[in-house]
Amino acid sequence: AGTYVTNVDEDDKLHEECGVVGIHGDPEASRLSYLALHALQHRGQEGAGIVAANQNGLESITGVGLVSDVFTESKLNNLPGDIAIGHVRYSTSGASMLKNVQPFIASCKLGSLAVAHNGNFVNYKQLKTKLEEMGSIFITSSDTELVLHLIAKSKAKTFLLRVIDACEKLRGAYSMVFVFEDKLIAVRDPFGFRPLVMGRRSNGAVVFASETCALDLIDATYEREVCPGEIVVVDRNHGDSSMFMISHPEQKQCVFEHGYFSQPNSIVFGRSVYETRRMYGEILATVAPVDCDVVIAVPDSGTVAALGYAAKAGVPFQIGLLRSHYAKRTFIEPTQEIRDFAVKVKLSPVRAVLEGKRVVVVDDSIVRGTTSLKIVRMLRDAGAKEVHMRIALPPMIASCYYGVDTPRSQELISSKMSVEAIQKHINCDSLAFLPLDSLKGVYGPVESHRYCYACFTGKYPVTKTESEEADAS
Amino acid sequence: SSSSSPSFPLRVSNPLTLLAADNDDYDEKPREECGVVGIYGDSEASRLCYLALHALQHRGQEGAGIVTVSKDKVLQTITGVGLVSEVFSESKLDQLPGDIAIGHVRYSTAGSSMLKNVQPFVAGYRFGSVGVAHNGNLVNYTKLRADLEENGSIFNTSSDTEVVLHLIAISKARPFFMRIVDACEKLQGAYSMVFVTEDKLVAVRDPHGFRPLVMGRRSNGAVVFASETCALDLIEATYEREVYPGEVLVVDKDGVKCQCLMPHPEPKQCIFEHIYFSLPNSIVFGRSVYESRHVFGEILATESPVDCDVVIAVPDSGVVAALGYAAKAGVAFQQGLIRSHYVGRTFIEPSQKIRDFGVKLKLSPVRGVLEGKRVVVVDDSIVRGTTSSKIVRLLREAGAKEVHMRIASPPIIASCYYGVDTPSSNELISNRMSVDEIRDYIGCDSLAFLSFETLKKHLGEDSRSFCYACFTGDYPVKPTEDKVKRGGDFIDDGLVGGIHNIEGGWVR
Numbered sequence: 001a002g003t004y005v006t007n008v009d010e011d012d013k014l015h016e017e018c019g020v021v022g023i024h025g026d027p028e029a030s031r032l033s034y035l036a037l038h039a040l041q042h043r044g045q046e047g048a049g050i051v052a053a054n055q056n057g058l059e060s061i062t063g064v065g066l067v068s069d070v071f072t073e074s075k076l077n078n079l080p081g082d083i084a085i086g087h088v089r090y091s092t093s094g095a096s097m098l099k100n101v102q103p104f105i106a107s108c109k110l111g112s113l114a115v116a117h118n119g120n121f122v123n124y125k126q127l128k129t130k131l132e133e134m135g136s137i138f139i140t141s142s143d144t145e146l147v148l149h150l151i152a153k154s155k156a157k158t159f160l161l162r163v164i165d166a167c168e169k170l171r172g173a174y175s176m177v178f179v180f181e182d183k184l185i186a187v188r189d190p191f192g193f194r195p196l197v198m199g200r201r202s203n204g205a206v207v208f209a210s211e212t213c214a215l216d217l218i219d220a221t222y223e224r225e226v227c228p229g230e231i232v233v234v235d236r237n238h239g240d241s242s243m244f245m246i247s248h249p250e251q252k253q254c255v256f257e258h259g260y261f262s263q264p265n266s267i268v269f270g271r272s273v274y275e276t277r278r279m280y281g282e283i284l285a286t287v288a289p290v291d292c293d294v295v296i297a298v299p300d301s302g303t304v305a306a307l308g309y310a311a312k313a314g315v316p317f318q319i320g321l322l323r324s325h326y327a328k329r330t331f332i333e334p335t336q337e338i339r340d341f342a343v344k345v346k347l348s349p350v351r352a353v354l355e356g357k358r359v360v361v362v363d364d365s366i367v368r369g370t371t372s373l374k375i376v377r378m379l380r381d382a383g384a385k386e387v388h389m390r391i392a393l394p395p396m397i398a399s400c401y402y403g404v405d406t407p408r409s410q411e412l413i414s415s416k417m418s419v420e421a422i423q424k425h426i427n428c429d430s431l432a433f434l435p436l437d438s439l440k441g442v443y444g445p446v447e448s449h450r451y452c453y454a455c456f457t458g459k460y461p462v463t464k465t466e467s468e469e470a471d472a473s
Numbered sequence: 474s475s476s477s478s479p480s481f482p483l484r485v486s487n488p489l490t491l492l493a494a495d496n497d498d499y500d501e502k503p504r505e506e507c508g509v510v511g512i513y514g515d516s517e518a519s520r521l522c523y524l525a526l527h528a529l530q531h532r533g534q535e536g537a538g539i540v541t542v543s544k545d546k547v548l549q550t551i552t553g554v555g556l557v558s559e560v561f562s563e564s565k566l567d568q569l570p571g572d573i574a575i576g577h578v579r580y581s582t583a584g585s586s587m588l589k590n591v592q593p594f595v596a597g598y599r600f601g602s603v604g605v606a607h608n609g610n611l612v613n614y615t616k617l618r619a620d621l622e623e624n625g626s627i628f629n630t631s632s633d634t635e636v637v638l639h640l641i642a643i644s645k646a647r648p649f650f651m652r653i654v655d656a657c658e659k660l661q662g663a664y665s666m667v668f669v670t671e672d673k674l675v676a677v678r679d680p681h682g683f684r685p686l687v688m689g690r691r692s693n694g695a696v697v698f699a700s701e702t703c704a705l706d707l708i709e710a711t712y713e714r715e716v717y718p719g720e721v722l723v724v725d726k727d728g729v730k731c732q733c734l735m736p737h738p739e740p741k742q743c744i745f746e747h748i749y750f751s752l753p754n755s756i757v758f759g760r761s762v763y764e765s766r767h768v769f770g771e772i773l774a775t776e777s778p779v780d781c782d783v784v785i786a787v788p789d790s791g792v793v794a795a796l797g798y799a800a801k802a803g804v805a806f807q808q809g810l811i812r813s814h815y816v817g818r819t820f821i822e823p824s825q826k827i828r829d830f831g832v833k834l835k836l837s838p839v840r841g842v843l844e845g846k847r848v849v850v851v852d853d854s855i856v857r858g859t860t861s862s863k864i865v866r867l868l869r870e871a872g873a874k875e876v877h878m879r880i881a882s883p884p885i886i887a888s889c890y891y892g893v894d895t896p897s898s899n900e901l902i903s904n905r906m907s908v909d910e911i912r913d914y915i916g917c918d919s920l921a922f923l924s925f926e927t928l929k930k931h932l933g934e935d936s937r938s939f940c941y942a943c944f945t946g947d948y949p950v951k952p953t954e955d956k957v958k959r960g961g962d963f964i965d966d967g968l969v970g971g972i973h974n975i976e977g978g979w980v981r
Contacts, residue, residue: 028823031821031823032823034821035823035834038813038815038816038834039813039837041813041815042815045815066815067815068815068816071821072821073821076821213837216833216837217827217833217834217837218823218827219827263811263837264808264811264839265811265837265838265839265840272839272840272841274808274839274841274842275841303808304808307805307806307807307808311805316796316800317796317806318796319753319763319792319793319796322752322753322754324527324528324530325814326527326530326531326534326556326557326558327527327558332520332523332561332562332563332566334517334520334521334524334708338524338707338708338709344706344707345524345527345707348528348703348706348707348752348754349754350753350754350763351754351761352754352761352763352764353763
């Protein structure tokens, strides 16, 4: 037999590259971090870690795999303390490396600190080179390690000032949590690319997390967003306090958090993800109507937009494609090729919904177009008379440098083909994307300026000074 | 002044207690207890078997196994605890060459899985070796086992399936398939089974047809049997037909031969395959599961309408019925509850109790859908009622103004003895309470079930072909003994220690 192992995740979806959690003031901080990380598992499935602060200093457990694979009861018992930070990670390469799993811990002159980071530093290479010239050595290939070095090298007197000093040198996207002594610190970059929210438990414990769905699971009430450019410090004696780095006139929050990455039940950038996604679908039905018998979704992330499309179009929504929730990242396939195997192992068509019908299938995005092609073929094989594809975001033409694992721009099908050419390539009867102006219209004239559209326009809020080298966090 | 160091209270608990605690949430749904696969005539039988088992993973997540026949006619087995993708690897499948294979996925009825109970089972007897994989439950297992032990047979597992191997071994009939017929004539209850010998694949379905079993064929002529058509779809086998109740199919180099066991005037196929167990894209008992569920929802909307603003589902199995309800009621369907697909069987929880933790771990409400709304929530069934009450509370806490629960099956009042893991009858909430009392117990504004009479009317001429024992207490085959698979049965299995000790114990 051959050695055929299909990487079934090497498909047409972008991937968020991290989720972060921080908890201060709860005797079960590590357990709650574990649960909060579980709620953020959709942001990364390849590695997880928790650091807890206790009498012995900072203690860490990290591992490769899902949160439930990495942690056990006994491991969590080894992480006592009422302050903890945690991280889930999606690997940008074929295999995960344990050394790149956060949170990272380092010792410096002031003591020990730990950090967990969601985002990407676009000036990583430049800063790394400079630091190495000054004698720093790097143990990981993660850009996050940079922060630790910058803090250690800083000449500022207090930890907080060192964090500010470090952040002023960083360019790109970062939502980070630090633990140092009895303090928990949350930082968000001035553009606010990646989400970070604050919540509180009934016992007064303060919680930070990438998304509100993590707060919900551990009974923390959502309080507010960490604002772009804000640093929030929580400690035992003074409660929480915040300050701002250099303010920036325009936020640039990642619109894909609403379009794809975050959980529908989360509130991200102050808006309900569910309601936003549904509006994308409704607008799509208005700008790109077509005669059809049924509307279906590419599950799971396309479902809410499809419901919006169907409601607006006045056509029934049905479950036309089922997703297997047991497919792992790699799968063993037969040496005799089963056509479209990688898609078939994860998605199954429901013939009863599709046979003889004119079908609108709603997806959130098209990246390379390879999966869309297979889905259209699968739907036709299951008896669909017509297949009309509707994409609930604008065409992606450019790569992301702020913490989203994207193929290079030239690999993106929309950067090299027109909509008509893509339609022919994936062999659907019609194809339409949500127009960029309509996307902005969802947010309105004021709010729309607070989002980053670089992947749809190629115009980057932070100048791209180098190609991405680090494993973004 | 210096403050004292904070203390760090930690929970140290018995892992078995955790398992037991978590089981409470899992026991809220009836459980299918197996999926089976058989493949004849494909050089990659074990790989295809593995893929087909993956497609049947929803029928069992705790154990998986495959048996193949090698060139020198030896039956080779690999079994393990866990998901199909966890049990098998490329190198393991390479150890299973051959063009005949059978496979099995299993859901454990006890708190933890036991490797030795993972099928397929293989035994040597006077005339060679035989492997078997079974979906169902043998209601006369205890008596048969006692009789067999009385006559000198010894048992290695606590699985009812093992009696089949013994019955085949002691049978005086020939050829092989007649031994199977002989054995089956002694069995009572539910069985969809596949057997493998040195040169044959055999599929058998009990005369009542409780559990599904279908036949398909690949373009290279290979014959495939599987519990559901979704397994055929994944490996590009074309669905040919059902294995009929009471049928024995023998596949060998001479092709497929059919034999019939005792005919029975009325098949009694499990209606819950359409309500809950099978995947919506499967055709089960010759009918589309999706269409059945959609119609159940439509009927509910007709029978039990209520003024509401939105219809939602308890995902995943309640979704299709909810779509049917919403379409008929002319009200928008929304995704009001999101299910997490990363939850393992057991989970570590904080010692400070988070209210409704087990449900919150798996289901998240979408406030944007629920706040201020009159909500209809559709589920496929209610068993003990504990999960339903937590869901209602979850919805109210997320801002729902009213919560109306609609159940797309009749009230379950009786336990199943044919291969579905259900609590005993007295634990079933519908066995003890009226609909109004259940409504009060789970705290919803109104509650309605699919009516039994309407369900039968919808099935039309086919209605006599289904088993409704769980809704009526009228059993097609009288249970003559208590349920076979109980937690207590596993206490003396002889396996010392927990699941982690199993890792090195692959059966070969």
